[in-house]
Amino acid sequence: MKKIGTLTFAIVTLVMLSCNDGPKKRFLPPSTGGVNSLMVVMDTELWKGGVGDKIREHFAKPAPGLTPEQSIFTITQIPPQVFKGATAYSRSVLFVEQDTFSLAHIKTNVFAKPQKVAVIKGETYNDFANNIDSLAGMAISAFKRVEIEEAQKRFTRSLTKEKAFEEEFGISLKVPSLYKLGKREKNFVWMDIQIPKGTMNILAYSMPWDSFTNDSTFVNDIVKMRDSIGKKYVPGPYEGTFMVTEKAFAPYIYPAQIGGKKAAEARGVWEIDGYPMAGPFLTYIINDKENNRKLVLEGFTFAPSEEKRDYMFELEAILKTVKFATGS
Known part of the structure; x- marks a missing residue:
């Protein structure tokens, strides 16, 4: 009887432990396929x-x-x-x-x-x-x-150690190590990478919190902002040329959530004022109320005659890694 009792206790204990472990998870192989x-x-x-x-x-x-x-x-x-x-x-x-x-x-x-x-x-x-x-x-x-x-x-297997975004804006971005710092000034950071026949670029800057208060002029205000930043910081290949928003097409605007904050997403085409260069851009305008600002993150690509969807998708993936410093 003693042996049977001990055996019963062992079986019950084993069953209880098994129940606590829960059902075994089915093995699933890693998924495959090209991006998009x-x-x-x-x-x-x-x-x-x-x-x-x-x-x-x-x-x-x-x-x-x-x-x-x-x-x-x-x-x-x-x-x-x-x-x-x-x-x-x-x-x-x-x-x-x-x-x-x-x-x-x-x-x-x-x-x-x-x-x-x-x-x-x-x-x-x-x-x-x-x-x-x-x-x-x-x-x-x-x-x-x-x-x-x-x-x-x-x-994210190999990330840059560049701290410009953190030092200038109090944010972190997971940027691949092949991207290099191209320009840094007060309230402006530009990193880029050489690709076949062109470049991929990341910009960051901020605007006052009370920017974009009028819904009826929102798209035009984004264009004006981008054009003023382009004129000040993003020159074209010749003196007097600079990046602006393509005049013939208004950007597409969508609501977004970036870094845990509400944002607006703008997609469109940039061009060089006075020179035949153009390409796609993606801009996030993030409501960073804690820092009393609109933080702007942008990715744009120059790759003439190349398909740019996957380039822009990588830039989107990078921008969506943004994290704000604790308390921001």
Whole structure:
């Protein structure tokens, strides 16, 4: 009896320990794929028809502010029977299936990690169209977040030790070590990196807290700000030339959250006043109330005749690493 009691106690203890441990987590291989790549898994006939057109309308639309024009994702379509093995490890996946059950949702880390899988099912074209329209915005945001995290993971392996942003503005930015300090003045820091046929650039400066108080002139005020900063700090190749906002196209403006603070995101095209040079820019105007200022972070690229989406995406990923000093 004593032996049986001891054995029972041991078994109960083992079961209790097992329960405390919780269920074993399933092993997931690391996800794969180029940045901004989207795997679309759907029947080829659906892809060639109206449902495919609806997918392309949302997921292959042009990225804002790019010259030349480029879609927000590089899409690869495969039929469901091919989606297995290493193919299923793609980081961003859109799964579209004809089914009597209509649904649209997003799953996380299904076949690999990190991974986002958007699932859309329907029976008729209207089912698909409604589900695609309702899910597309959330799916694009989810795909972008996982792609940003992947880009950050790649470049944070080797970071610059430059302290200009910290010393001038009380912020930290995770900037790859290949970026070099190009210019530093009071209230202005510029870092850049040489790329094939051009440069990628990061700027930081601040504006008074009461800037941009009129919603009706917000876009024009951003243009004026950028143009004044360009004239003062960002010269063109010849004397008297400098960077301004492209006059023919107003910037795209979006609400944003950067470094835990509310911000405005502006995307558009810059040009050199008086000289044929241009490229895309991304500007964040951050409400840094604690420091009584608007902190401005900007990335812009010069790479003539090159596709610039992934360059701008890297700059976005860098700017989104901003952290404010404790108490800011």
